[in-house]
Amino acid sequence: MTEAVFFYTFTVLMLVSAGFVVLSRQPIYSVLSLLAVMFCLASLFVMLGAYVLAALQVLLYAGAVLVLFLFVIMLLNLEPERLARMRLFTLRSVGTAAAALFAFLLSQVFELPAGEPPLERVPAASGSIESVGRLLFTKYLIPFELTSFLILAAVIGAVTLGRRSPDE
């Protein structure tokens, strides 16, 4: 019962905030709504037993990625989006129809067999820092090391792109 209350609270809050992200005209409000989405998602992760991921979600997404977004938006000094009225209407209706169709198809795909046990009878996959860390440094060691190359490439790429050329 308690679980259902928390699940619906966080899910509804998450979906409404995500709707605000999409609909808001000012980018800064979108970023702040996305922050609410991240926190709701972190609480859903906790309910699913993924404690480490919930912490990472708050630290990495809410802490790092969204702050980066905020910096860039304030740096660029954006005005609200301008669009021709007709074009906006077409885009919105087509986009909404496509996404609704997509959601319908996905829900058909994920139709699970009836009689699925409720979550409290499923053994919790232990998402403690010990089990995740153990798996990360044994079975998934090579992908884990490869992410360091990826991040290095991203850093070099970002610095190269963001640097002003000397003749400017």
Added chain:
Amino acid sequence: MITVTHYLIASVLLFSIGLIGILTRRNVLMILLCIEIMFNAANLMFVAYARGWADVGGQIVVFFIITVAAAEVTVGLAIAILLSRQLHTLNADEVSRLKW
């Protein structure tokens, strides 16, 4: 009772909201934000299945997705800054040439 399917449906809805955003917004920054929403919907699905099958491997995948998303956002925002500096626009429709 809350089952894994509930989480999957929440994830599908979140993914569709992100898809609506990508298809309707023209600002490059907004498109990046909506991509983040879709990444997170995928993350929620991985964690839900990790719980449903009692396998921590799903959570490891989410760990890698978060890392890749952080790298993607860094480069994407650098490109956005470059666009506004060189073309003075962030509208995805106006950025249509490969070379100028």
